[in-house]
Amino acid sequence: MFRIGFGNDVHRLVEGKPLILGGLRIESDLGAEGHSDADALTHAVTDAIFGALALGDIGTHFSDGQERWRNAESFVFLCYAVGLMKEKGFAVVNVDSIISLEKPKLREYIDEIREGLAAVLEIEQSCISVKAKTGEGMGSVGERKAVKAEAVILLHRP
Numbered sequence: 001m002f003r004i005g006f007g008n009d010v011h012r013l014v015e016g017k018p019l020i021l022g023g024l025r026i027e028s029d030l031g032a033e034g035h036s037d038a039d040a041l042t043h044a045v046t047d048a049i050f051g052a053l054a055l056g057d058i059g060t061h062f063s064d065g066q067e068r069w070r071n072a073e074s075f076v077f078l079c080y081a082v083g084l085m086k087e088k089g090f091a092v093v094n095v096d097s098i099i100s101l102e103k104p105k106l107r108e109y110i111d112e113i114r115e116g117l118a119a120v121l122e123i124e125q126s127c128i129s130v131k132a133k134t135g136e137g138m139g140s141v142g143e144r145k146a147v148k149a150e151a152v153i154l155l156h157r158p
Helices: 040-052 074-087 107-121
Strands: 001-012 019-021 024-026 092-101 126-133 146-156
Touching: 001 107, 019 040, 019 146, 024 107, 040 074, 040 092, 040 107, 040 146, 074 092, 074 107, 092 107, 107 126
Parallel strands: 092 126
Antiparallel strands: 001 146, 019 024, 092 146
8 A cells, every 4th residue: 555645844944943854953043943943854754654654644643733743853753753644654765855945045055955854754764765956046935035945755555
């Protein structure tokens, strides 16, 4: 049996916060604001797993109304989702994702992001695609007001 899930996340960019994407700290003058570490890519992948399993979304499992999740590392959320996935007998086949961010350029970080996600998802790095796009100066991404991430995941249960 195969299941497909889709996840997306958007965070406002502000001064004085770190920019974390896929568990990796990115050098940037602006960082993402959120209740946790605001890692938009990891949130999107986590939501994709929850979606594929029909288990709600990241807010269902990790409410921003709970103080214990303030500044939490998003890989905690992803590890939890992977645990639920494994309990249900599923494994990841592949992930395809997009990060939309005007600056900085992400090319130099992509392989390390893929490596970190692969370790948590327990798959080969070659099964994870991370693409970086800009907003071409338009909209909240293009005006450097937001970072957005989207992810599609394919799960398989033999």
